[in-house]
Amino acid sequence: MTVADPLRVVLVGAGLMGRAWRDVLEAAPDVELAGIADIDDSAAHAAASALDRPVPTGTDGVELAAATGARAIVNVTVPEAHHAVTTAALFAGLDVLGEKPVAPTVAQALSLAAATEVTGRLFMVSQSRRWNPQLHALRAMAEDLGAPGTLTTEFFRESHFPGFREEMAHPLLIDMAIHPFDSARFVLGAEPLSAYCESHNPPWSWFAGDAAATAVFEMTGGVRYTYTGSWASPGRQTSWNGEWRLSAEKGSAHWDGDHDPVLEAESDPAPHTPSPFSGIEGALLVFTDALRTGVPPMGEVHENVLSLAMVEAAVRSADTGQRVLIDDVLADAHAEALRTETHPDGRDALASWPSVRSVLTAARP
Numbered sequence: 541m542t543v544a545d546p547l548r549v550v551l552v553g554a555g556l557m558g559r560a561w562r563d564v565l566e567a568a569p570d571v572e573l574a575g576i577a578d579i580d581d582s583a584a585h586a587a588a589s590a591l592d593r594p595v596p597t598g599t600d601g602v603e604l605a606a607a608t609g610a611r612a613i614v615n616v617t618v619p620e621a622h623h624a625v626t627t628a629a630l631f632a633g634l635d636v637l638g639e640k641p642v643a644p645t646v647a648q649a650l651s652l653a654a655a656t657e658v659t660g661r662l663f664m665v666s667q668s669r670r671w672n673p674q675l676h677a678l679r680a681m682a683e684d685l686g687a688p689g690t691l692t693t694e695f696f697r698e699s700h701f702p703g704f705r706e707e708m709a710h711p712l713l714i715d716m717a718i719h720p721f722d723s724a725r726f727v728l729g730a731e732p733l734s735a736y737c738e739s740h741n742p743p744w745s746w747f748a749g750d751a752a753a754t755a756v757f758e759m760t761g762g763v764r765y766t767y768t769g770s771w772a773s774p775g776r777q778t779s780w781n782g783e784w785r786l787s788a789e790k791g792s793a794h795w796d797g798d799h800d801p802v803l804e805a806e807s808d809p810a811p812h813t814p815s816p817f818s819g820i821e822g823a824l825l826v827f828t829d830a831l832r833t834g835v836p837p838m839g840e841v842h843e844n845v846l847s848l849a850m851v852e853a854a855v856r857s858a859d860t861g862q863r864v865l866i867d868d869v870l871a872d873a874h875a876e877a878l879r880t881e882t883h884p885d886g887r888d889a890l891a892s893w894p895s896v897r898s899v900l901t902a903a904r905p
């Protein structure tokens with residue numbers, strides 16, 4: 541893929557986030573937006589009409605990709621459609637860059653990982669906040685601070701979202717917390733082992749479900765990651781990225797979520813090269829680089845699934861009052877994926893996995 545030979549992609553899903561992706565795809569030098577699909581024809585048309593050139597539209601992303609000679613799709617549909625849209629694209633020979641969450645359930649996420657094994661196509665999840673250069677600076681500091689002890693994120697916002705978020709059971713954990721959970725794995729270079737979570741809904745909350753939660757994760761290496769937050773929090777607002785503190789063997793690092801992180805340690809911070817990637821533009825660059833080089837990128841579906849497993853474990857713990865093992869979440873999801881997989885090759889791939897965790901972590905770049 542070069543400016544002379546760009547990657548032709550179809551955007552699938554022309555809602556709020558889809559329109560942000562449309563502009564990024566249209567501006568990217570090595571990418572050509574070949575078409576826009578949405579199950580709602582009028583949404584696809586409206587998104588295309590904002591461009592200053594004609595772009596084909598349709599209601600089915602895979603059909604539109606075939607008609608326009610596209611090689612990949614960017615899946616920005618609602619989470620409930622992620623599995624069906626991405627599976628169809630992979631089995632049609634298309635590579636996929638998809639919005640978070642990978643799927644609504646870990647079982648569906650495992651099915652998607654198996655689909656990439658069967659088809660040999662790339663499926664990368666765009667977990668946009670992982671491509672924040674300040675987060676990369678925090679990770680570089682973590683590497684300089686010796687053994688990590690505790691990582692914390694505080695997230696307190698007064699957020700009004702007329703619509704589904706104000707009606708769902710765990711709006712904060714399911715819709716938002718996946719970002720910091722995914723970032724915590726990245727900062728620590730560690731994977732989750734267990735979760736204990738309590739959630740509640742403050743009496744003044746305008747959400748139907750629990751708008752507040754506190755979760756403690758045991759990570760590999762004995763590190764604890766603690767997340768505490770509320771979406772019904774008037775007064776002092778944290779960054780949308782949350783406020784972060786790492787306490788480690790040789791000092792601590794603090795990130796307010798909006799500015800460069802600050803190190804407090806006996807030795808000065810080591811120089812590090814700033815990350816060239818940022819937000820969804822960064823995710824797109826990483827995706828096209830990966831297709832060019834064949835090297836699996838960060839966010840490749842196998843690598844991403846444990847972030848969703850942290851959400852599922854936290855919700856299960858909040859609902860049961862019990863500490864939940866991530867391996868139990870993975871085992872239950874694997875059994876469900878085997879039960880519900882409709883593609884015989886996908887089922888064979890799932891059945892061949894020696895253990896879910898080993899398959900997910902082996903693929904880590």
Ligand SMILES: NC(=O)c1ccc[n+]([C@@H]2O[C@H](COP(=O)([O-])OP(=O)(O)OC[C@H]3O[C@@H](n4cnc5c(N)ncnc54)[C@H](O)[C@@H]3O)[C@@H](O)[C@H]2O)c1
Binds near residue numbers: 667669
């Ligand atoms: N990274 C971030 O910070 C961020 C922010 C917002 C949303 N998101 C994610 O982006 C995705 C889309 O969110 P949104 O806010 O744009 O939602 P939205 O409801 O505004 O738009 C989703 C669109 O998908 C379309 N759609 C549904 N099923 C489809 C199908 N089978 N085929 C084609 N189109 C279909 C809908 O008609 C709708 O136009 C979600 O996964 C969401 O979690 C990420």
